[in-house]
Amino acid sequence: MQADLKDLTANGQLINLAAHGYSAQIATIGATVVSLEYRQRPLVRSFDPQSQRPVYSGATLAPWPNRVIDGRYSWQGTEHQLPLTEVTRGHALHGLVYLSDFSILQQSAERVELEVLIPKQEGYPFALLLRVNYQLEPSGLRSTINATNLGDLQAPYGFGSHCYLVAPGQRVDDWTLSIPAQQVQQVSGERLLPQAVVAVAETNLDFSSPRIIGDTFIDHAYTDLQSAGGQGYHVELTDQHGVGSYISFDESCPWVQVHTADQQDPALNRTGLAVEPMSCPPAAFNDGTDVISLAPGASHHAAWVIGAIEPN
Secondary structure, three states: OOOOHHHEEOOEEEEEEEEOOEEEEEEOEOOEEEEEEEOOEEOEOOOOOOOOOOOOOOOEEEOOOOEEEOOEEEEOOEEEEOOOOEOOOOEEEOEOOOOOEOEEEEEOOOEEEEEEEEOOEOOEOOOEEEEEEEEEEOOEEEEEEEEEEOOOOOEEEOOEEOOEEOOOOOOHHHOEEEOOEEEEEEEEOOOOEEEEEEEHHHOOOOOOOOEEOOOOOOEEEEEEEOOOOOOOEEEEEEOOOOOEEEEEEOOOOOEEEEEOOOOOOOOOOOOOEEEEEEOOOOOHHHHOOOOEEEOOOOEEEEEEEEEEEOOO
C-alpha cells in the first residue's frame, strides 16, 4: 500500500486502529506501537510520532532481541561481526529492523499487517521475510510475528518486543508489579554483561508475588516462567487501586526483559516499565542459549497481547 506524503511522519506511515474500547497507533518504521489506550486510558508509554522514537519504544526486535556482546558471534563454525549499534557499551543492540520501513500488506479499522525483508548483510548473511500483524481484540492488542527463511542456509533467529507498560500515575516507583518468573539473569558493570541465572528468591528482583517497585533498579531478563492456569504467562502492572496494564505471551517467549527505564531525560526516567517478551536472552547469539535455528524455507510464529486491567 503506497503512502501519501502527507500521511508520513518521522516514524513512517501512521496507522490508526480502534475496536472493543481500545485504540492504537502503529508506525511502519520498526513496526512500532506508538500508542495503545483503553477507553482513553494509556496502557503503554506513547510518544509523538512526529519526533524521533525514544529508547526503542514499541519497536519490533528481530532477528535478535537485546544484545550481541561485542557484535561478534559464531554460527555453525563461521565467525560473524555485526556493526556496533550500542556504541557506548560495545554491543549490537535489538536486531536489524527497528529502523526498517515496513510495507503495509493489509489494513482495516482494527487490524494491520506489515512486512519487511531482512536482506543478507554484514554480520548477518541470511535472508528473512518478516511479517508483523497487529489486531485489536476484546482482550487487547494482539501482536504476531512470523519469520520465514528465504535463503539456503540455516539462519540464527530470535525476536522480541519493546513496549513500555504504564499504570495511572507518573512513575514506576508507585506501581505494583507481578512477574511470574522463578529465575533471573544477573548482570555486571556498565556494559550489563549477562552473568549467572539464579533464583529470584535470592535477589531483590523477586516479583513472583505482586509488590510495589519502589526504587528498585531493574534491567534484567527473567525466565523459568510460570503459566497462569495453562493460559500463558502474564506480567501485570497496576496502581494502588488495581488499575493498569498487562502483557500475556506463551512458550514461544521463554524470556522476558524488564527495565525500569532509568534515563537522564526526566520525561523518560522511570515513567514507563519496559516489558519485552523474548525468544532468547541477552547474548544469546554469543552463547547459543535458545537461539532458533531456522531451516531454509521454514517459518517461525509467535504472539503476545497487551491489554487493560480493571478492578472488578
